[in-house]
Amino acid sequence: MSFIDLESTPIKSIRARRRRSSAGVVIIADNYHHSIDATIDAVWCACDGVRTVREIAENISSDLAMPPGLALAAVIGAILFLGSLHLISWTLPGHPTQ
Amino acid sequence: MNYYKDSHLTSPSHGLLAKLGVDAEVALMEEGIGPDPDAAVYLSGSLVEGFGNRGSDIDIFVVGSLTPSSSGMLIHKEHFTISLHYYDQRRVDFEYWPEAPVLSLADRLATMRLGEDFVAEKLASVEELFIHRLHIGLPLRTPERLEELRALFDRRRFCQYLTQQSIHRIDGAVEDIAGMLDDQHYEVAVLRSRDLAALATDAYGHSLGNTNPLPKWRSQVLRVLQRNHPDDLRLSEVKQKFWELQFPSPAKGLLIPSSAERYANDCLEFAERVVQWIQG
Numbered sequence: 224m225s226f227i228d229l230e231s232t233p234i235k236s237i238r239a240r241r242r243r244s245s246a247g248v249v250i251i252a253d254n255y256h257h258s259i260d261a262t263i264d265a266v267w268c269a270c271d272g273v274r275t276v277r278e279i280a281e282n283i284s285s286d287l288a289m290p291p292g293l294a295l296a297a298v299i300g301a302i303l304f305l306g307s308l309h310l311i312s313w314t315l316p317g318h319p320t321q
Numbered sequence: 322m323n324y325y326k327d328s329h330l331t332s333p334s335h336g337l338l339a340k341l342g343v344d345a346e347v348a349l350m351e352e353g354i355g356p357d358p359d360a361a362v363y364l365s366g367s368l369v370e371g372f373g374n375r376g377s378d379i380d381i382f383v384v385g386s387l388t389p390s391s392s393g394m395l396i397h398k399e400h401f402t403i404s405l406h407y408y409d410q411r412r413v414d415f416e417y418w419p420e421a422p423v424l425s426l427a428d429r430l431a432t433m434r435l436g437e438d439f440v441a442e443k444l445a446s447v448e449e450l451f452i453h454r455l456h457i458g459l460p461l462r463t464p465e466r467l468e469e470l471r472a473l474f475d476r477r478r479f480c481q482y483l484t485q486q487s488i489h490r491i492d493g494a495v496e497d498i499a500g501m502l503d504d505q506h507y508e509v510a511v512l513r514s515r516d517l518a519a520l521a522t523d524a525y526g527h528s529l530g531n532t533n534p535l536p537k538w539r540s541q542v543l544r545v546l547q548r549n550h551p552d553d554l555r556l557s558e559v560k561q562k563f564w565e566l567q568f569p570s571p572a573k574g575l576l577i578p579s580s581a582e583r584y585a586n587d588c589l590e591f592a593e594r595v596v597q598w599i600q601g
Contacts, residue, residue, distance in 0.1 A: 237589050238499045240492060243600040245436025254496055 227276055227299050233311045234272030241267060250310055257308060262287065266301035270311050276302060334364040334459035341368065343379060343408045345461060352383075352404060352415050353390040354462065360385025361466040363458035370457055370533070372541045378412040382458060384470055389417050398447070418451070426451070427473035435481050441489035444482070449534040452479055456532055480527050483534060484599060487524035491592050494520060498585050507581035514588035518566035521592040525559045528599045539563075555598050562591050 239252040241264070248264045249256045259267065265286060269279040276298060284294035305311045338345040345364075354362060366380035367373035389395055393404035393415065400422040404415040426448050433443060444452075452474050460467045494517040501510035522539060529550060531542050543560045550556050566588055574580045 237586050237593075238495065240495060240593055241597065241600075242488070242492070245434075251492060251495075253499065 227302055229277040229280075229295075230275050232272055232275050232314045233270040233279075233302055233306075234314055235267065235270050236310050236312060239310045250305075250308075252308070252310055255308075257310070262297050263301040263304060266298050267305060267310070270302075270305070272314050332460070334461045337364065337369065337459070338379065341379060341411055343411060343413060348381070348406060348408065348413055349461065351390070351392050351406065352381075353392075354383065354387065356462065358383075358385070358387055358462055360387040360462075361460075361470045362462040363455075363460050363467050365454035365458040367538065369459055370538075370541075370545075372538050375410070378414055380454065381413060381415045381461065382418065382454065383415055384418045384423055384455075385420055385466070387417065389415060400447075423451075423470070424473070430474055430478060430482065433478075433482060435478065435485060439489065440482055441486045446534065449483070453532040453534060476530075476532065479532055480530055483527040483532065484524055487520055487527055488596055488599070491517060491520045491524060491596060495589060495592065498589065502582060502585055505578065507576060507578055510585050511575045511581050514585040515567060517588045517592050518563060521588075521595040522559055522563040524599060525556065525595050529553070529556065559595060566591060 236252060239250050242249050242251055247258060247260075249258050250267060251257075262283070265283055266279060269282060274282070277295075280291070280295040280298040283289060283298055284291045287294070289297065302311065335345045338348070349362070354360075361382070361384045363382050364379070365382055367377050368379060389402055389404035393406045396403040396405065401416055401418045404417065406413045406415070426444070429444065430452070433440060455467075455471055455474060456476055456479075458467060458471075494513055497513045498510055498517065501507075501513060519536065519539065522543070523536070526539075526542050526546055529546055531546060533542055543556075543563070546556055547553075547560065566584075569575060569584060575584050
């Protein structure tokens with residue numbers, strides 16, 4: 224099981240690209256196309272290496288009108304998903320731990 | 322009443338040709354093109370756009386049922402024929418396109434599903450150039466025929482196609498660069514990264530309405546776009562970054578692995594930022 228440090232600052236992989244098409248939004252990396260929903264897309268866009276996971280969740284809560292607890296859960300889920308595909312990494316000090 | 326038949330010497334196309342040392346009426350008559358031909362006849366190419374130079378040839382398009390006269394040297398291509406003439410130091414190409422391939426091309430553009438994943442290379446380079454040159458053309462005969470022809474090719478749609486194609490090319494370049502860096506092929510990675518910066522610049526230009534697909538005019542296109550969009554701060558940034566990434570200083574240091582990686586990352590980041598500006 225993975226844990227997320229809420230003070231860690233996730234950042235998009237430089238090699239991953241976000242593309243919009245008629246089918247929705249995909250993230251492309253290493254020739255793979257990953258379809259993502261609006262929540263994961265919002266999290267992806269917020270992974271700028273500056274904002275912490277906690278701050279991203281606060282923004283998502285506000286932008287998508289989600290209760291804070293639900294937004295935090297959604298953000299953690301999205302980050303775990305993106306991290307498992309190596310689409311994001313973490314800047315120090317926080318990073319996922321086993 | 323044919324405006325240009327009666328007062329052709331005042332038309333923009335005749336005036337431009339006169340400045341270039343070519344008498345339009347003499348050239349047209351040598352090619353057997355009368356005052357009211359069964360074709361759209363228009364001047365186009367880099368000189369019309371203000372990009373050309375003393376070495377540039379003059380392109381005159383003839384779209385319809387006319388065929389080339391025997392007075393020029395003929396070059397046959399798959400869908401069209403070029404009749405070459407020389408006036409002093411200037412070459413004049415009469416490009417004859419029959420109606421059928423032009424209508425087919427218009428239909429392909431009109432029915433293209435632009436939102437779908439892969440539109441790249443659905444039009445051949447020569448077809449892209451034909452559409453571009455149609456949109457910038459200046460009539461030499463019967464302007465209404467040129468307007469009818471132009472109406473078959475939606476300019477906005479064509480820009481969307483070119484933009485999307487540039488983004489597909491960006492995606493291909495990104496995958497190339499990633500593999501090159503992983504295998505420590507730094508020289509090719511640096512050169513491909515340079516391509517990437519140029520492709521991103523193209524994509525932004527097409528999104529702003531540039532229909533010229535020729536890379537050789539990229540800097541001229543940027544200059545024109547800036548004139549037409551003086552308040553577009555992103556365009557200013559694209560232009561500045563394009564030149565920085567084309568000629569990084571010191572370029573020699575790029576072959577050091579750490580510098581090559583940094584340069585590639587700069588190009589990757591630039592391209593991604595530009596695509597996000599375009600796609601939102």
